[in-house]
Amino acid sequence: MGYAEKRTGKDGPYYRARYKISPGKYGTVADARGTTIRFGKKRDAEKAADDEEAKVRAGSWRDPATGKTPFLDYASRWYAAQDLALSTMESYKGNLEVHLLPFFGDMEIGAITAFDIAEWEKGKRAADYSPASINNFRGTLHLILADAVDDDLLESNPAARRRGRGKRAGRTSVRGPEKVITDPLGALLLAERAALLAGRDDEFVAMVTKYYTGMRWGELVGLETEYARLRSIRVEWQLYELNTGVLHRCPPKDDSYRDIDAPAFLSRLLSDHIARTGPEPCACHGRSYVFRGAHASNGATKRPGAKLVDVARRAGVSTGTVSNVLNHPGRVADETRLQVEQAITELGFVRGAAGGETAPHWRRNGFATWLFQPAATGWYPKKSPYPEHPVPVLAEPWPGVPARGRNATGRADSCWTPIAKGLTPHGLRHSHKTFMVELGVPKPLQDERMGHMDGSVQGRYSHVTKEMRGRLLEDLTAAWESAVDARFAMNPRSPVSTLDEVLRTRARKVSEQGRGEVRRRTLGLT
Known part of the structure; x- marks a missing residue:
């Protein structure tokens, strides 16, 4: 039984409650902070002591001293x-x-x-x-x-x-901004701009891949060439960027290993990209990755300057022709040489200014800040000592080639309008999910592509069928072709060579289909 022990303090007499913890060991009733509770009445102290002993016997007693850790x-x-x-x-x-x-x-x-x-x-x-x-x-x-x-x-x-409790206005007080998404045409235009900003076609293929698969950023960066398969992409690894800047090769989030069905057009883009770039194993992981970093790894990223490919696009010639103008001008026709030299002057191209070894992988912040955000909004972000400012663009060839180097703004004659202000790379994953909902894709197939797990009874009893996959691939292909047609209506050519080939191929296909339809009508077959 517990007991009350009378004590005297500076404020007068009081009782403290004492209870038996184990043979020869007694405790004193205290509050949550470990401070002894002073009782004014003996019976109150005895009751508190009995309650603590009951906890000891029941095995639910907690030593107040532990709270002092x-x-x-x-x-x-x-x-x-x-x-x-x-x-x-x-x-x-x-x-x-x-x-x-x-x-x-x-x-x-x-x-x-x-x-x-x-x-x-x-x-x-x-x-x-x-x-x-x-x-x-x-x-x-x-x-x-x-x-x-x-x-x-x-x-x-x-x-x-x-x-x-503790809320001024319910859920609205902590509600974040709605995630910005885009449609197939927006994704296509954004991918084209990203490629123009990077000065190569890799970013075009990567952004199209991200939109039409819903892959996470780490999964896209960590996509190894052996997993970019015919008609599917295997998500087996990701490259996760630690706070130290190291890219760690690890399993996908929540072990979401999966095969993502890829439409035929996407498989062609990826296979052509791999054949063109010829990926080699990186020094950091010893693996061959589908996509590599956009800029130099030795700090050249921060050095402004037009690239050789920018000059080629501006002049409407190949990079080989530009190289010949710089190294062997006698091999190039005078008209072409003057055209290239004019492009060099307009772009402010300085030989070797953008050189350096290309980094093996993208960095999340650098990609989002200097490629994705300017492509989506048409504006470069604020970077001390420079304020936020529009991407300076030379209007020809359409949709415009970013001007780089000294006095780029003064030489620019155009700028880009926003495609989707507030869109982020992860927003393309949201866009893919939302687009699948719009297409009426069954939830089990949505979860499979996104790498989500449905632990409900409905999820356990719902399965993906071959017919579901076929319908989704048809719908994605139709969306891609519609976006390409809309882009063709804006301008039939593109300074991004991969997209330019897509536009020309699509134009030939539509033309052949149109001639076939006219022929059938002439023969009375329709």
Whole structure:
């Protein structure tokens, strides 16, 4: 039985509740912070002591002293005990070191209250962190404190939200901006611009692949040549970019290994691209990848300057012809040579300014900032000391060749209008999913392509059939052809050689179909 022990303090007499923990060991009833509770009445102390002894006998008693463990000590042990995907470990580490430990690190874990967490969250909002980011940080804190409850360091989790509490306006107070998506024509135009900005066709093929497969960024960057197969793409690995800048070869997110059915046009684009670029194993992983980095790996990325291919596009000749003008001008006709020299002057081309060894892989931030965003919006982002500004473009050939080098803005005579302002590379994955919904693709096939898992009963009893796959491939092909036709109506040629060949091939096919239809009508067959 517990008992009440009379004590005298500076405020007068009081009782503390004492209870038996084990033979020869007694404890004192304390609050969540470990502070002894002072009772004014003896019977109240005896009741509290009996309640604690009942917990001891039931095996549910928790030693108040354990709550005195510093949050830093417990969080360090908690992180070391995790065995999760490298990307998740990186996320937890960043959340701890940057956002949680500076505030909670020195606090006793048992002393952390919901009010402390509310104060921390309010500070994050004042620092202009987005609601989604704050929820991410708080999610890590919730996991740590939930495990602390399981380890008997806490009675309850102070990071758990009570539904409807602490919100000024329900869900709308933390609602993020809607994800921007685009349609097949938008994706085609964006891919063309990305190729023009990069000065090569690789980005055109990559962006078309991403839109028509819904692959994640890491899966696209990590696509090895052996997995770009006829009529399908095998997602077996991804390249995940760590905070250190290292690209880690690891399984796809949530082990979403899968085969993505590829329409015939996409298989042709990929096979032609691989044949043209001849990928070699990279030094960092020893694997041959379908796509490689867009710029030089030795810092030449930051050095502005038109590329040889830009001059060729501007002059309407091959890169070999430009090379001959630079190295063997006597081999080139005078008219062509003057045409190339004029393009060199207009573009501000400086020989060797954009040289350097090409980086083996894209970097997420560099690709999104200097290729994808300018292609989608027509604007370069703010980069100190330069403000946000339009992409300077020379109008011919259509849709315009980006001007580079000194006084690029002064030499430009046009600019690009936005295709989808706010679109991100991941937005192409959202676009693919949304487009499948629009086409009425059955959910099991949607989940298979996206690498999602449906754990419901309906998901368990629903399966993908050959007919479903066939209809989807037909619909994707029709969407591609419609987008190509719309692009052809804008201009029948493109300075991107891959797209230019697609436009010419499509024009020949439509022309042949038109002649065939006229012939059938003439013979009275239709």
